[in-house]
Amino acid sequence: MSLYEFIVAPFIDFGFMRRGLAGTLALALGATPVGVFLLLRRMSLMGDAMSHAILPGAALGYLVCGLSLGAMTAGGIAAGLAVVFAAGLVARTSNLKEDASLAAFYLLSLAAGVMIVSLSGRNLDLLRVLFGSVLALDDASLLLIATIASLSLFGLALLFRPLVLECFDPAFLRAVSRMSPLAHYGFLLLVVLNLVSGFHALGTLMAVGIMILPAASARLWTRGLPAMLALASGMAFLGGAAGLLLSFHADVPAGPAIILVCGIIYFISLAAAPGGLLAPRLPVHRHLSS
């Protein structure tokens, strides 16, 4: 088998592979930059929690309308936003910190979601919700994912300066402007939108993977934020393409394959990158004179 047959031919010969590739490109451009900010705000695990929180909404949409893209999307966004804002409200007005209050809400949503999905009585659908269907993206799903990616890039560009300040010096942002809540909640809105988008392609359990793994890998290689954003997106797309090929040739589910390839990139980065495990222990460079 030539390299061409191995890498290029599957995408030339099969429409579902091309759709999968387009879907992962959109996720790499939209969801991964959001993941970079999740990572830098130390919210990686909260992203995971929020991805579970959208499950009951999507499941409710499914229960009412069947496998309807619109109903599951609307339900997912509504549930995600409800949990985010309820958790934010509790964190601001009670003794609980945001992570504790978010954990409480997402655990409830996850339980409710699994129960709602199981009401329909077919486990096959549950698997689809949990692990997505990147190899079965129809036009409407692809359009939705691309739209959310565009919205998300546009939103990040608008929020960029206040969001960066909110991440590294929130007190300063509060002192000079009233944009702190806008940056915080605007960002959470982008997180929810991208989780719903990722959920169609990769499922609720895997959606966070393409946000956080490339972000963590890129953090190990870069020192500046623009470089980190670009590298993370590139790594996410590479992981997406390689994961689709792995899925094609080895006949394994595509969602986990994509996340596993992202994981391999992460481990390589962990080993080889300047910020990783080995670099500080290698006596290669002499130290600088000043």
Next chain:
Amino acid sequence: MSAPPAIRFENLTLGYERHPAVHHLEAEIPAGALVAVVGPNGAGKSTLLKGIAGELRPLDGHVRLREHGRARLAYMPQRSELEGDFPVSVFDMTAMGLWREIGAFRSLDRARRQRVSDALGAVGMAGFEMRSIGSLSGGQLQRARFARLILQDEPVILLDEPFAAIDARTVDDLVRLILHWHTEGRTILTVMHDFGQVRRHFPTCLLLARELVAFGPTAEVMTEALLARAQRLSEAFDEHASECPLPETV
């Protein structure tokens, strides 16, 4: 003094969960004053600055600002609130001092970039522009934050313990900058712990121990008797304190 005060505290009570951290404060800070806010730990010094900056809503009373409300005030909280790991350069962090001009969307043109570099030069940080803030020492980071204050260019400046864990050389440089701001007529309130520095550099002192102990010329405020009184007052915290009596009995 004929000019209206820059800041007036009217029966100001600030606190957390109904416990006052600053209690019935009445004072007027004249425009152009350089004031050291001193007092024991837990005296409400940081709380007072938060109250002036609008971070904390008063439980009672008011803070009155002469200049156009909170928009014309620079507030530098304690350093611990900064996320040092974030991948942002010294230049970018400092440039945010121009927020009032550029906001969230306007660009940093060549003239503004020059002003950022000049401000960094003025605090001895020329050449550090592209370093990430995580790679700076505590003193260097504090210099960069002062450069940001230069760019903020506000008539009222609030500094919360700017010299905690900073070496003498850096303190000297930054004190010189504060004194320069003082000659420019800005109103400056600085929370201070080092009494030696207060006596050397600050003409006016506000001694706080939840309530106002003394406010006036430093030599008259920083006396053994008053400092001891502040210490005693600040140690009397009662978890189950009864409600504060109504104003007419105070």
